[in-house]
Amino acid sequence: MKTTEMTTLGAHPLDEYLRLDRLPHIWCPGCGLGTALGALLKAVGKSGLDIDKTVMVSGIGCTGRAAGYVKLDSFHVTHGRALPFGTGLKLANPDLKVIVFSGDGDLAAIGGNHLIHTARRNIDMTVVCVNNFTYGMTGGQMGPTTPEKGRSTTSRKGNIEQPFNIPRLVAAAGAVYVARWTTIHLRQMERSFIEALQKKGFSLVEIISPCPTYYGRMNEQATGLDQMRYYRYNSVVKHGAPLDTVDITLGGQIVVGKFLDIEKPYLPQKINGHGR
């Protein structure tokens, strides 16, 4: 019987970090979100962080649902506002480790102003930006990272805008740690997450991730596997690559690696009191 088989599978190593009563999740087969979240939770486990003090904030989107699946103090807030919400949490309670896990549209479009200002202030938090080049949750519209000529439900003949190069943007704005991996780079991604979590200041890891349901299907990569194959054969690891060379183009190379790892003064600077 199917249910018996399920129960005999036993515990998953990440069970302690997941709200099992919320599973199954809403993500499509072939979606990269589970891969990215799984690697992040493994990194949280290995990073030595106090789990009671580790919190996750997500905005709105498929990616934004992540906060609802983790067994941490977790906040699913408004579209684009995870960063300022996380800023308030961190400044009011500097003992917290704040992780923001959200999508490209959430962080770089509606939350774009918060992204550059949170990086500029060098707020001590870790951001995971899952970039699937589209607005998955609303059905595959173009967004701020859709490559030129990339098709979507609002750019059926191909996107005519230039996309953001997110690592370049946040590095220019003031981040201290920036890396990019695809969902094929499991181990590298996990290592970057650990480094980012242990970094003092604003760290961001961009994860290039398949959305077979929309972006993939509309751009000749109909399955998650097709997209993974594309990442496998088209990404090149270039640690420290000059950030003006890591733009992403349709069907082109994806430069991945750790692009930035520096030290700078960060906020909050000193312990502040709590409410009375």
Added chain:
Amino acid sequence: MSSNGQVSGEFFLSGDEACAEGALAAGCRFFAGYPITPATEIAEHMSERLPEVGGTYIQMEDELASMAAVLGAAWGGAKAMTATSGPGFSLMMENIGLGVMLETPCVVVDIQRAGPSTGLPTLTGQGDMMQARWGSHGPYSIIALSPSSPQEIFDLTIKAFNLSEKYRVPVLLMSEEAIGHMYEKVMIPPWEKIEVYPRRKPKVPPQEYLPFVPDDDMVPPMAIAGEGFKFHVTGLTHDERGYPVMTPEAQDKLVRRLVDKIEKNRADIIEVEENGIDGAEVVVCSYGISARVSAIAIEKARASGIRVGLLRLITAWPFPTERVREVARNIKTFIVPEINYGQMVFEVERAAAGRAETVLVPHMGGAVHDPQTILDAIKQAVK
């Protein structure tokens, strides 16, 4: 000032400064804001004073971020506030709605100026009263207070914090440029004499805690981040566990409680000031600076023998419907002066339900009423 940043005694303060001091005395230890006339002085004062009491000031990139940061800080355990004026108040509506949904205690100060849009940035107005009630989307209830002097802005800022903690809701302090920039004597009592409502902490251990199981007054206790509760909260419609539930039934249960926790506790929340209502033929119903200007007109009307009373809304929302209805039974006319083209007057009219006539004395903004216009309306009413 004592070494721990406490301030008490008699001071000559602007309304904005009194508001900031009231917040500090109430235990506010976090302020996120974005400069805007005529509320900027609150941010300036907080930026100086918060570090003295061990708190945090941060200037955000806009009011969307300010409001989001205030909510985050509240969940981080701080009593938190922001202050703005019309244009910023509009931007804050998004996350005021999130504050309502996540039942997050915090205080939002709106020092109103004349709108719409950029309007008259440095001049007074009362045009945001309906936005305060209905400005965010969806059905909800909220608490809004309206002070009439620098002393009262101090007192009501403390009350705003206490109500926000008690009912777990953003409380809006709706003042005006005229009060924010008015200098008057303000008495600040020793802080230990000030009653402060503490955070409603969970009474059960983390394993048993469900974030939205309410107490008898319909308000749930609130865990804060970092204490091992491992709670989840979401702006989506949710159940008592805080988990999203996408059904009309869950929506019904949640929205009813969010609204009822305010509306069914109206008697505890609502405060009005009354003067000479017994035996009055006409009652001026007003709030904030306009109530103060009305007092001048009322005095003159009384001198000429007219029986006129004052009903001052200290609580604008929830609206004191019951009291207005009661007064309406025994009078001929309500006169409602406000610095807009009619907002709270619709509530007075609704509450009066035809028992008394309701007359708006509007002012489009940029100044307070000439008391004569209010006096004329009173005289017209008794003709």
